[in-house]
Every structure is written in structure tokens, then in C-alpha cells.
Amino acid sequence: MSAGAVVDVRAIEAVFAEQYGRAVAVLIRVFGDIDIAEDAVQDAFAAALRHWPAEGLPPAPAGWIITTARRRAVDRLRREAARAGKYAQAALTHAEDEADPYDVPDDRLRLIFTCCHPALAMPARVALTLRLLGGLGTPALARAFLISETAMAQRLSRAKGKIRAAGIPYRVPGATELPQRLPGVLAVLYLIYTEGHTTSTGPAATRADLCAEAIRLARLLTELLPGEPEAIGLLALLLLSDARRRARIAADGSLIPLARQDRRHWDAALLDEGRSLVRECLRRNRPGPYQIQAAINAVHADAATTADTDWAQIVRLYDHLAALAPSPVVTLNRAVAVAEIDGPAAALALVDELDLPNYHLYHAVRGELLDRLGRSAEAATAFELALEHTENPAERDHLRERRRQLDRRPR
Template sequence: MPADSSTPAAVSAADVAAVFRREHGRAVAVLARAFGDLDIAEDAVQEAFVAAVVRWPELGRLPPSPAGWIITTARNRAIDRLRREAAREDKHAQAALLHAQDEPVEEGPVRDDRLRLIFTCCHPALALNVRVALTLRLLGGLSTAEIARAFLVPEPTMAQRLVRAKTKIRTAGIPYRVPYEADLPERVRGVLAVVYLVFNEGYAASSGDELIRTDLCAEAIRLGRLLVELMPDEPEAVGLLALMLLQESRRAARTTADGLLVPLPEQDRSRWDQQLVAEGQQLVRRCLRRDQPGPYQLQAAINAVHSDAATAAETDWGQIVQLYDHLIALTASPVVALNRAVAVAELRDPAEALELVDALDLDNYYLFHAIRANLLHRLNRPAEAAAAYESALALTTNTAERTFLHHRLAELADQ
């Protein structure tokens, strides 16, 4: 007997999780503006999603506006809780209720709630790494483990940083408000770092079955466009947008039809999005004309060189190494040095590259071990390569990455 077409489709936990990934940041931003308190906003949104896990399957369908349902439910639950606490003479609850009932219309240069949340979290009273971590938590809904992976620190360390950041915001009375024009330049570094880390979590998800989280990539690019519109004369904002567009242009080629990871040299470049390539390259040229190089602009230039090559064999590795030299001079980042070593292996010799890699202190970074394994394989040292692949496997929980590493191990065993 055919199914009744009027019967609503079941709602799964995966459906709710998809809404969470897509709408968490927006909901927290709206609630933070409503109540003037980040803790209240995050707790209320979490409660709303817990309610959705129960209620939406009972309904048999998603609400017409899932984001509106979450925001309304979160706001109502927060108000109910604050009223109970206010009745017990809780001054903090009373202040939050007053803020929600008499919310002023703020005017300022930042109109987007999520972008305003980023600028709020990037207050100069907080250390830069704390600003980035806090915003990833509130805006992207990333777990503490995901954020810890992005910073290459243990999860308990990151958990302590997040708690301290919220405590400092509360005790220092850091307000949730639209930044004034004069506030923007001193906060831009942290804001750009936040947007790029959101993009990176989407570009190579730290956990889960899929390599790419398209929702996070799209949100980061959307925010990047807003930043360029807000600060058209900030070359690093333009550079970051160019970098994200050039990396996003490869999305269709980065995995096979069944989700297997495809490394850059093996990608079918006909599948790259040429519209995004052209836009990214145009932004890189715009940066070059300004001649104020910064880290994001240099990374965008490196990606532009890759996108210039019709095949991997045609890549101008000499130019890429030179750009990495400039980037290292600005950042002294071991991850940048690791990527430079990959370019050195292509330009000159994998043995020289391996020496550079072995000098780096990145033992907790899975790509460090994966790159070492590749270099050792190319140097015909299969046992050491296999051990390095095993070390990489121990440091990643993403299914696509793990499958790729297992395939590389199998290739070594077959030789």
C-alpha cells in the first residue's frame, strides 16, 4: 500500500543537528542582543535545541522557520528563568529582564547580528587567542574539542580558557554593543582570525563523517564579504576573502563521489569553480596594487599561484616557496613552515623537506605526521612512513581523513 502523501516525514536527530550547525550562531547573536549577556544567550539557545530534539520528531516535521522556532523558544525560556531568579532578588536576572523589555535600537557601522557578536567577543580586554576561541564557541557552535584542535592545545586547556573568558566578560562589565568606528581597527585582527578559523573548521572538519562542512564555509565567506564591505580599505580583510574564495573553489574536487579525500596534486582541476577562482584572483590583484602585504594576503597569493596552474605539474613551486618565505618572516608559524616544507619537496628534494619538517615542534598536529609519512614514502623508507601514518591516525577523528590515511597505509603494505 503506498504511503499517504499527507503523512509528514519523520524528523531525525541529524535534521536537528543540521539546523544547529546552520542557525546556532544567529540564535546566540540575537539572544545576546536581546538580553545583553552571552551566558544567558548561549544557555537559552542550548535549551531550545534540547527541546527541539524532543518536539520536532513529535510534530513529524521541521517548523516552517526552524531558526524562528529556536529563537522564540530560547527567548521565552530565558525570560521564564530570569523571572524566577528576579523574584528571588537576583540583581543580574533583573538587569537582563530590563534589557530584554526595553532593548534600545543601536546605531553603528555593524548591522549584522553575527558580525556584531564577533566584534563584541573580540574586545581588546581579552587575549587574542581567547577572543577567537570564545567566538568560535558562540558563533559557530563548535565544541570545546573542535576548538582545541584548531588551536593545537588539549581539550581541558581550552575549556579553562572559555570559562575564564566568560568570567572576565561578566566581572569586567564588557558590554554587548555595536562597536563605534574608532573601535574597529584595534579589533580587526581577532575578527579576521575568527572568520578564518570558522572557515577552516568547515574546510576540514575536525570530526564527523564528512570532510567538509559547507554551512561553516558559507557562513565564513558571508562574514568575509561583510567585513570587506565594512572596511574596504583594510587589505587583510580583502586578502582573507580572496583566500577563502580560492580554497572554496576546489570544494567539488576535494572528495570523490563516495566522500574519499583527494589531495591537491590529484584533484581534477576541471571541477574547480572558475567563477570563484576569478573573483579570488581579482581580489589578490587588488591587494598587490596596495602593496601592504599581510599574512592573509600572502596565503591568498599562494593559493592564486596554485589556481594559475592547469595541472599540478605546471605549478610554479619557486614562486610558492618565495611567498612562504615572506609569510614566515611575518608570522614565524610552525604550521606555515610545515606547508613551506611541502613546497620545498616539490621544488628541490623530499630529503631536504624532511629535515625541515623534523625540526618542527608539531607532534600533536596530525598533518605533521601525514606529511612526514608522505616524504618518508617518497624516500623509500616504508616502515618509518607506516609509523608516521599511524601517528597521524591517532590524532584525527574525521572519518574522511581516517579513510584516506588507511588507504595510504594499505598502499605501503602492497609494495
Template sequence: MPGLSEVFRAEYGRAVAVLTRVLGDIDLAEDAVQEAFGVASEKWAADGVPPSPAGWIITTARNRAIDRLRRDSARGAKEAQAAMLFTAEPAEEEVDRLRLIFTCCHPALWQAARVALTLRLLGGLTTAEIARAFLVPEPTMAQRIVRAKGKIRDAGIPYRVPPPSELPARLPPVLAVIYLIFNEGYAASSGAALVRDDLCAEAMRLARMLGTLLPDEPEVRGLLALLLLIGSRRAARTNMDGAMIRLRDQDRSLWDAAMIAEGQDLVRGCVRRGRPGPYQLQAAINAVHSAARDVTTTDWAAILQLYDQLMTVAPTPVVALNRAVAMAEVVSPGAALAVVNGLDLERYYLFHAVRADLLRRLGREQEARAAYDLAAGLTANEAERSFLRGARTLDG
């Protein structure tokens, strides 16, 4: 039976989405769900976890919201709103989170705020975790989330999935939300565990839902392929003690063959469509990795070529950093280091980790150790920090 923290991670987003549909108010829904988890922390400690913890949370949150509406209502309008809660149809829970994503990702909101708010409401991530994902200070992210929720309320942004004619324009921020939820699950920004399977599974489920909604949209298929191909490695990412294992050292027999096969099939379908986008290209890169039996048989030239294409459609510093990793294999570590040194990613721990590896390969041990120290100091994940500190002490 899961504990409170596991239920929170798995069900917080669903509960907020369901209560938003029922209440028509995101703030009220989130407050009610948070109150319900507060009650659960006391009752479950005494009585144990109920057979249906998600249902218990949603019911308790609904009742708390009803109580609040009744306390706050002066006359009939509020009382009527509260009474409606008892007769609200429970159907359509499967699309509630999708509705909430599109609401949070409305064009009236700033794009970074859309993603941050959805991560907060759908993924149940803390403000601190989201701030680390965006590489911004926590107070900045807190203000961003508050303003986004206020904009939804003040602008009367509807809680619905857009009609088909609007979906293509509304899709990119939704894809970004799902990808960031997956990334937080695949490489948790804080805590002892490197991987949070609940968030990975949630991102994949949302990607599949989008695929059902938009079966002919290649970027949706590309995102799902990307999540499957990366997610196939989860079992090989850590050892029995939870220590991180880098890609080149993973036991590839532990990779999920079914997920790889599905992801590769999706990539082949994307190639046939001939409309490449950022997620499709990233999926293709990971398809090349998944086709190799080990790092020595990896087609790095193909990966570098795909990164060249990716840089034309998504020329970001992080893409350039990843491209440099492939460049080190195809050209030289020195050429890759020259590219990395020109990137403005000083607050990104993987920038320093990549730089440290390149410096070590060039025999510049003292500089490499300093870069590993910087990388370890910038991650709040204990598994990553331990790995980086261990890499620092290795002989060249």
C-alpha cells in the same frame, strides 16, 4: 527540510548573537539557546521541523529567558528587564554576529581565548572540536572558555562594533576567528564528513561583512580571497563515497570558476595596494595553485618565494611545514625533510602526514608507514583517517 543537527550547525551562532543583543548577557543567551534546542529535539521529533526553524529557536529561546528572569526576579528591576524583551526591536540581525565577534575578541581577553570563545558562540563548535583546533587538551579549552565569558561579564565589555578609530587594532583576532571557522568547515576536526559547508559559508559571509565594514583594509580583502580560493575546491575534495582526494589528484574541472575569478581579482587588488600581510600572502599562494591546470604545471618556485615572504611576517611552525612542501618540489624531498624534522609539531597530524610523504618519496618505506600511522592516530576525522591509512598501504 533540514533536521535538528543541520539547524544547530547553521543557526546556533545567529541565535546566540540575537539573544545576546536582546538580553545583554552572553551566558543567559547561550543557556536559553541550548534550552531551545533541547525543546526542539522533543517537539520536532513529534511534530516535525517548523517552516522557519531559526525563527522557532530564537522565539523559544527568548521565551525561556523571559521565564527564567521572571522566576529569578524578586522585585521590579528584573520584571522590567523581562518586560523589555517583548518590545525589543528585531532589526539589525545581520550585524548581530559581527557585534558578538568583536565582543568576544575584545583586547581585555587573552588572544587564544578570544578565538576559542567566538568559535564556541558563533560557530556552535563543541569544546572538544575547538581543543583539537588549538592542539590543547579539552579540559584546558573548557576552562579557557569559562574564564573568557567571566571576563566579559565582570569587565562589562560592550556588545558593539568598535568605532572606526579602534578597528585596525581590533581586527587581527577577528580575522583569526573567521579563518578558524572556515578551517573547521573545510577540514572538519571530527566526524564522518571531511567538509562542513555550513561553516565554510558562515566564514565567507562574515568575511564579506567585514569587507563591507572595512573596504580599504587589505588584510580583510586578503582573507576573503583566501577563503574563496580554498573554498573553490570543496566539490573536488571528496569522491562520491566521501573519500578524501588530495590536491594533486583533484579533478580541477570541479573547482568553482566564479569563486576563483573573484579570489584572484581580490589578490590582484591587494598586490596593487602594496601592503602585504599573512592572509594576502596565503591568498596569493592559493591563487598560484588555482591558475595551474594540474599539479605538473604549478609554479612551485613562485609558491616557495611567497612562502619565504610569509615566513618573514608569520614565522610559525605550520607555515614552515607548508613551505617545506613547496621546497620538496623546487629543491628536493631530502632538503624538505630536514626542515620538517626540525619542527616542533609532534601533536599535529599533518606534520606526520607531510613527513610520511617525504619519506616515501625518498624510498624509506618502513619509516613512511610509521609516520602515516602517527598521522592517522592524531586525526578524529574519519575521511582523513581513512585516507591516511590507505596511503600507508600504497606501493612506493
């Protein structure tokens, strides 16, 4: 590190966002315990906040964090072992048996399968993996799951305790176990991507690192399970979604809705790869929810403009999706397509049957439909409700602007 170098705290935050999951995964393998790993990595980042602003970034920030975290954990365990702590002695022995803490090609994939063990409830699998791989705090996870922070903290604590008590191994499962473990892993990766695509906390509207991480791990899954169409479908869905990411946020950070995006800025290479994977899924003829969502995105990608979109095909695909995986969110998204075919009144009738009071997009969709029907006062209320249920800065600015547009219209 160069003397006198000044590092902005944002640079350290970027290292945290990019390397937290890797560091935790490595430390879990080294010490065999989630809590020890999390505490050590958090201590290492606290040390980075003390040293890096004045001393500068080290040549390999990730290696600095992992090495510092390992030393902090070893020191702590030695102190505890000296006080006859059997648990600390066992963890210390586990660490000292590690010949090289960097010799496993992808600890994060091992960590995902550990957290997605069937002994854990599905919500706990998703939340724990997103916490450990993405570094998301309890408040952000609570918002993602629409539960209180206390409930989320208890969920995470119970999940980690169950992994320890049951001796769940830290490994990628064998071929016979993979199919039953797949749904939880797919859900984890999708939520990681969703958090990157539209962040629930922090100043950034998106987190490219989380999007890239989800795609990277989705690619690894397709290598592990080359014949599994849902793994291929998830990868296709993520690629087709990510192809539009640059076009949905303007230079000033504002959100650009799909209808107003400059499709020339969509990533052609990602679109081509995503379409190719969708065609591969169709050939396999074993449809699943992720494959159908990917197909919906492919229909959008095939249209030169919003007006050219095959909305009827999208409605049919949502009907298929609802048959396989019914949910209010699927119905809400289908209603958006129905509005383009049968008009806003027909769509609003479908939306008003839903019970999604804490979902900001429910209120945002209602606001758009009510506006199209000329019911400005009700639309304004809907946009205000949407604002109450999102923390994403770009979405909040967009909703405020939509609310202001209603006020500026002549009465």
C-alpha cells in the same frame, strides 16, 4: 507543522549547525548576557529534539528556535527575579526593553567584535567566537588549540566572565577602534573557515555552512573596512580555498589530494573573484599574512596541473610569509613546495627540524616524503602517528589507505 510528519535527527542537527550562531547572537542582544543566551538556545534545541521528530519541521526553524529560547529565558529570569535576584531582574528588564528581537541586520557581526575585544587574550577571542558563532563544543575547540578540554573550558569561562565584569559592549566598534580589533576578527573568521573546510569533530568531512558563514562575514568586513588590504586578503584566501572544496571530497566521501583533483570541478567564479582580490591587494602594496597566503593559493589556481605549478614562486611567497609571520606550520608548508623543486630528501631535512608532535599534517607530510625516498617502514609509522592526531573522517580514511598501500607493495 504537519501532523504525523517524521523528521530525521540529522535534519535537526543541520538546523543546529546553520542557526546556532544566529540564535545565540540574537539572544545575547536581547538579554545582554552570554550564559543566559547559550543556555536558552541549548534548551530550545533540546525542545526541538523532543517535538520535531514526530511533529515535523516548523515553517521557519530558526524563528522557532529563537522564539522558544527567548520564552525559556524569560520564564527562567522571572522565576529567579521573584527570588530577589538582582542580576536576573536586570537581564529581564533588558529583554523587556527590546521592541523587536529581529530588527538588527546582523547580530553575528556584533557578537564577533564583542568576543574579539582587546581586553581578552587572543586565544580566548578566537575560541569564544568559534564557540558562540559556530556552535563548536569544548572537545572540538580543545583539539583545534591543542590543549586539554579542562583548559579550554576554563578559557571559555574566564573569557565570558571578563566580558561581563568589564561591561564590554555588544556592538560593532567605531572607525577609530576597528584597526586594532581587526587581527582578532580575521583570526576568528579564518579558524571558522578552517573548521568548515576540515572538520575536527562529527561524521562529516566538511561543513559547508561554516565555510559559507566565514565567507559571508569576511565580505561584511571588507564592506566595513574597504581600504584594509588584510581584510581583502582574507576574503581572497577563503574564496580561492572554497573554489576547490567540491573537488577535494569524492562522491563516496573520500579525500582527494590536490595533485589528484579534477581541476575542471573547481569553481571558476570563485577563482576569478579570488584572483581579482589578490590583484587588488598587490596594487595596494601593503602585504600581510592573509594576502600572501591568498597569493600562494592563486598560484595553485593558475596551474592547469600540479606539474605546471610555479613551485619556485610558491617558495618565494612562503619565504615572505615566514618573514612576516614565522611559524612551524609555515615552514612545513614551505617544505612541501621545496620537495617539488629540490626533491624529498631536502624537504625532509627541513621537516625533521620542526617540533609539531601533535599536528597530524606534520606526520602526514613526513610519511609522504619518506615514501618517496623508499623508506616504507618509517613512512608507515608516520601515517600511523598522523592517524592518532586527527578525527576528520575523510582524512582518517585517506591515511589508512596510504598505510594499506605501503603494505600492498612488494618487499
